[in-house]
Amino acid sequence: MTTITRITATKRVPMDSMRKTALVAGVFYLITFISIPTLALYGPVKNHRDWILSSGSHTGVLVGGFLEVIVALAGIGTAVTLYPVVKRQNEGVALGFVAARVLEAVMIFTGVVSLLSLVTLRQDLGGAAGANAAALVTTGASHVAIYNWAFLLGQSLMPGINALLLGSLLYRSRLVPRVIPVLGLIGGPLLICTVIATLFGGFKLGSPELAALPVAAWELSLGIWLVVKGFKPSPVTAGMTAADSAPAFHGVTV
Numbered sequence: 162m163t164t165i166t167r168i169t170a171t172k173r174v175p176m177d178s179m180r181k182t183a184l185v186a187g188v189f190y191l192i193t194f195i196s197i198p199t200l201a202l203y204g205p206v207k208n209h210r211d212w213i214l215s216s217g218s219h220t221g222v223l224v225g226g227f228l229e230v231i232v233a234l235a236g237i238g239t240a241v242t243l244y245p246v247v248k249r250q251n252e253g254v255a256l257g258f259v260a261a262r263v264l265e266a267v268m269i270f271t272g273v274v275s276l277l278s279l280v281t282l283r284q285d286l287g288g289a290a291g292a293n294a295a296a297l298v299t300t301g302a303s304h305v306a307i308y309n310w311a312f313l314l315g316q317s318l319m320p321g322i323n324a325l326l327l328g329s330l331l332y333r334s335r336l337v338p339r340v341i342p343v344l345g346l347i348g349g350p351l352l353i354c355t356v357i358a359t360l361f362g363g364f365k366l367g368s369p370e371l372a373a374l375p376v377a378a379w380e381l382s383l384g385i386w387l388v389v390k391g392f393k394p395s396p397v398t399a400g401m402t403a404a405d406s407a408p409a410f411h412g413v414t415v
Contacts, residue, residue, distance in 0.1 A: 179246075179398055180391045186242040187387030190380055192235040199225040206279060206305065207367065213283045213301035214294055222280050226273040233266035233273075247327070249397045250334040258326040261319055268315025275307040309367040318356045320376050324349030328379070336392045341382050348375025 202225035206212045240262035248255040279301055286297060328345030331337050355372035358364055392398050 179401060182242060182246060183387040183391035186239055187384045187389075189235045189238040189242060190384030191388065193232050193239070193384075194377075194381065196225075196228045196232040199228055202228075203276065203308075206276060206301075207308070210298055210302055211294075213279055213286075213297050215283075219280045219283060222276055226277050229269050229273050233269040236262050236269075237266050243327070246336070246392070246397060246401065247330040247334065249401065250330045254326055254330055258323060258330070261322050261326060265315050265319035265323070268311050268319065272308040272311035272315065275304045275311065279304045306366075313356060313359060313366065317352060317359075317370060317373060320373070320380070321349040321352035321356065324352070324376050324379055331383075334397045335395045336397060337383065337386050337390075338393070341379065341386060344375055344379035344382065348372070348379055352376050 202221035204221075206219075206222055209215070240259040244255050244259050247258070282297065282300065324345035328342040328349060332339055332342040332346065352370070352372045352375075355364065355370055359366060364370075
């Protein structure tokens with residue numbers, strides 16, 4: 162008696178477009194956290210007014226600038242990736258989220274350019290004979306001030322606005338558990354109020370902002386959820402799935 166064993170190959174279920182969108186958006190959100198080391202990397206140039214006159218390595222500033230450029234591009238990526246989904250909830254608010262992300266990236270680039278300019282000045286003039294030390298120190302301080310203001314408006318104010326825009330869309334659409342956008346809806350106004358208080362002298366410019374923690378928690382939890390779980394079933398996802406699976410009829414001649 163002969164026994165024939167059949168081996169059945171299991172096919173991997175392809176990832177649908179909604180899951181891909183959620184995964185890409187989640188990865189972009191997690192990438193935005195790679196600039197955390199800049200808090201230490203920028204320490205020498207921000208805390209020492211005569212940094213431009215000193216000698217030594219400036220690799221930390223270059224690495225920090227590179228990381229912030231990645232963050233700026235990843236921020237735009239989050240908005241562009243999520244726009245086709247969240248626009249089904251409210252297209253105007255979704256478009257505002259994209260615009261806010263682009264503006265945030267512009268402010269990040271402005272801050273990066275101000276610090277990278279200091280690296281160039283340090284290389285060309287910092288140790289040059291006859292250089293006006295007082296003028297260089299003043300120039301260095303002005304570039305650091307530009308970075309601090311760009312950071313306040315770009316990486317403090319805009320994330321608060323983004324949290325309100327995207328948080329409201331996700332809360333109403335139920336694409337993720339509501340506790341996640343609630344973090345953004347609470348942290349956004351808190352961060353915006355802190356920025357306004359800083360503008361009017363309530364807080365020192367460039368000082369750590371504890372008010373940013375709820376917004377950071379909102380973005381981190383959103384990124385992790387989108388990577389691990391994806392979007393929850395909702396009328397938005399149902400509509401997009403139906404649109405993707407609908408058969409396309411071309412001209413048929415009878």
